[in-house]
Amino acid sequence: MRALVTGSHGFAGTPLCALLRERGFEVHGLASGPAGPEEDGSYHRADLRDPAAVRAAVDAADPEIVFHLAALTGRGGEEQARLTFDVNVHGTANLCAALLDRGKRVRLVHAGSSAQYGAVPREDDPVTEDAPQRPLGVYGWTKSASEAIALAHHGRGKIEVVAARAFNHTGPGEPVHLVCSGFARQIAEIEAGAEPVIRVGNLSPERDFTDVRDIARGYLDLAEKGTPGVPTNLCSGRATRIEDVLTLLLDRSEAKIEVRADTDRARPVELRRQVGSYARAERDLGWSPRIALADSLGELLKEWRRRTLAAKESRS
Structure with missing residues (x-):
């Protein structure tokens, strides 16, 4: 079966592509960066803002399943906010239009976010898919709009749409601007000889963390078993303080x-x-998180140790 993954080089796209290949899929990637050495003709470089480029990539991949993971987070100023809107909203519209114009049966898995829910009263925890969407920032608003566009195409032509709403994820490959990776990088650099001080922001917020490989497995389960037109949370069901994330990482280091x-x-x-409920995913897909947060963080720290050592050796 042929699968197209937008954002194939990203944090969740990388393990998803690996999982799909392991399961025997013919995997095609779509992203804006250059191809990796192993991708050859299975990678399609395209800017989601360019309808013609997106249509050419879709036609070349000829997918039976599309995993739409590509998105920007909206970090930065007004210019970055406009770019985020263009990629996340117009890019999704361009992808859906390309799939619709093909006239072939396809299942689209839209990767949404817990940012769509925004602030939910504590008495309404854990957050279910029925909670109203009250996004707080440009990323949440654009993901809500992106999901709405995707779901509006469900049933049009031969497109089936399933919607995931993934909560915070961590593990190997996490970008350094995200909190767990930022901590892990600092610890690895300290172990390699940097000043033994880790600098932190606010440690009191609580988030629902799931290993990125569990999230990738959830996307595949949705592709194979998800109910079209129905959003599904992918999360751990546990709220973890950022301070506790830092403690788990520090406990894995012998440095003072x-x-x-x-x-x-x-x-x-x-x-x-923010903490979610994965009851629907468990009921409909048989999905539940498997990898403990401590193990995810341990692997993330090991990855940063390898990267830090490699960088140090390259400078010597």
Whole structure:
């Protein structure tokens, strides 16, 4: 079976492509960067904002399943916010139009986000798919709009759409601007000889963390067993304080490290707590998270140790 993964080089796209190949899929990737050495003709370089480029990539891949993971987070100023809107919203519209115009049967898995829910009253925890969407930032708003566009195409022509709403994920490959990876990188650099101080922002927020490989497995389960037109949460069902994430990482290091608050890293907390329910995924897909947070963080730290050592050796 042929699968097209947008954002194939990304944090979740990388393990998803690996899982699909392991399961025997013919995997095609779509992203804006250059192809990797192993991808050859299975990779299609395209800017989602370019309808013609997206249509050419879709036609070349001729997919039976599309996993739409590509998105920007909206970090930065007004210019970045506009770019995020263009990629996340217009890009999704371009992808759906290309799939519709093909006239062939295809299942689209739309990767949404818990950012679509925004702030949910604590008494309504854990967050279910029936919770109203109250996004707080450009990323959440654009993911809500992107999902709405995708679901509006469900049943049009021969397109089936299933919608995932993934909560925070961590594990190997996490971008350094995300909190777990930022901590792990600092610890690895300290172990390699940097000043033994880890600088942190606000440690009080609580988030629902799931291993990225469990999230990738959830996307595949949705492709194979998900109910079209129905959103499904992928999460751990547990709220973890950012302070506890840091403690789990520090416990895996023998270095003596001072934790120091850094006003440059602190920012107004829009969301104090978020925890989801994966009851629908468990009921409909048989999906539940398998990898413990401590194991995810341990592997992330090992990855940063390897990268830090390699960087140090390249400079010597």
